[in-house]
Amino acid sequence: MLQTASCGFGYLALQSLCQSRALAATQPTIPARAKRVIFMCMSGGPAQMDTFDYKPQVGKKKKHPGSVFDFKQHGQSGQWISELLPETARHADRLCVINGMHADTGNHAQSFLQLHTGERLRKRPSMGSWISYGLGSENENLPGFISLNATKPSVYSSAFLPTEFAGTPIGTNGEDMSRATIRDISGTHLPPHVKRDQLDFVQAMNRGHLADRPGDGQLEGVIESMELAFRMQSAAPELLDLSNETEHTLQRYRVGKKLSVGTCRPTDFGRQCLLARRFAEAGVRFIEVNHGGWDQHKNHRRDLKANCETIDAPIAALLDDLATRGLLEDTLLVWGGEFGRPGLVPEDGKDQSGHNANGFTFWLAGGGVKAGYTHGKTTETGSRAVEGKVHFRDLHATILHLLGLSHERLTYDYGGRSHRLTGPEEAKVVHELFA
Incomplete structure (x- = not known):
């Protein structure tokens, strides 16, 4: 198990506050290509054949499922991208598109959990928690893992990992992000030095409690989290304030x-992307940006168009800024959802689609991956991945490897056995994706 030593007790004044050893940045165990991750999670199952996996209608009557929106090739790489994403298409030569994704189930809850934690049923640490645990944070005044427009707590939980590695939620699913904040770190009822004195008193009791329970990782995590929360009072509000943009x-x-069209939730996705850039600049290790409403069983064309319009320009702006500021080369962007969708048959009069976990699309950018590259392939109807197949376990292993972490060595002992993000089953690092 990786060790997380606690700092000694010395909290009598703010200037004597020691840095949280648990969240302190640590060196990667293997050569790293990326320092941080921005995960753009599209919950509900984006329709891959109407976004990045072009499947032209074939045959005289065009009776088989396929793309119902127009596609064009973009950039020198000739990436096929839907007409619904014109701004993202400007960055075609930066994208590493994975068209061979597959998962174990087409049920939302289980697949969404597996995407985030590697497990379909049991409560396990989130990918962001594992990364924060393995690398710490580059900024002692901020969490290592932040979830914007957060969804279910189970997907940003640290589970059995110490509490300080849990995701810090900012906003909840569908909340107006202009009012979203980090809860319980603000307050003007006391001056800072009095708050410090109060925390010192509480922490003295906590340390005494811990002395009787040596090695209690959860209690240590609570102590560390309280110290982090105190330090965040000055750093976090400034980052959330966009008035200087x-x-x-x-x-x-x-x-x-x-x-707010159909199932597309009004989440101010642009604010999330801008906050993601600011948190990345500030040294947060893992930032999740959430957008829901991709479960288009009905009104497929209308709702998919609305969703794409919502995310297109903000993602392009984020890519622009990361590149301009020199952050893209060591920031790994990940885009995708818990599965994909089967194609529509244009002439059957229906405008609804189901779930497809057998073949769908993710894309990566920056962080040491190949630019302008397409990996994997689905059948001509997009029904399943047939070449370059990448399971969620493989995606997790690959992300960890890009960050300088071995998915086999990043472990934690709990309940009598050693656990890892990729679980006990076989997982492979997809080296073909690396630049």
Whole structure:
């Protein structure tokens, strides 16, 4: 098990506060290509054949399922990208598209949990928690893992890992992100030095409690989390305040623009992307950006178009800024959902689609992956992955490897056995994705 030593007790004054050893940045165990991850999670199952996996209708009557929106090739790489994503298409030569993704189940809850934790049924640490545990945070005043527009706590939980590695939620699914904040770190009822004195008193009792329970990782985690929360009082509000961004930047990210069409939730996705850039600049290790409403069983064309319009310009702005600021080369962007969707048959009069876990699309960018590259292939109807297959376990192993972590060595002992993100089953690092 990786060890997380606790700092000694010395909290009598703010200047004597020691840094949290658990969240302190640590060196990767293997050569790293990326330092941080921005995971853009599209919950509900994006329709891959109408976004990044072009399947032209074939035959005289065009009776088989396929793409119902127009596609064009973009960039020198000739990436096929849907007409629904014109701004993202500008970055075609930066994208590493994985068209051979597959998962174990087409049920939302189980597949969504597996995407985040590697497990379908049992409560396990989130990918962000594992990464925070393995690498710590580059900023002692901020969490290692932040979840914007957070969904279910089970997918940003640290589970049996110490509490300080849990994701810090900012906003909840569908909340107005302009009002979202980190709860319970603000308050003007006492001056800072009095708050410090109060915390010192509480922490003295906590340390005494811990002395009687040596090695209690959860209790140590609570102590560390309280110290982090105190330090966050100055750092976090400044990062959440976008008033120092130019009007041009806010417009590029479409901050404040909300669509509420069908199942597309008004989540101010642009604000999330801009906050993700700011948190990445500040040293947060894993930032999850959430957008829901991709479960288009009905009104497929209308709702998919609305979803794509919501995310397109903000993602392009994020890619622009990361590249311009020199952050893209060591920031790994990951885009995708818990599974995909089968294609529509244009002439059957229906506008609804189901679930497809046998073949769907993710894309990566930055962080040491091949740019302008397409990996894997599905059948001509997109029904299943047939070449370059990548399971969630493989994706997890690959992300960890890019960050300098071995998925086999990043373990934690709990309940009498050693656990890892990729679980006991076979997982492979997809080296073909690396630049």
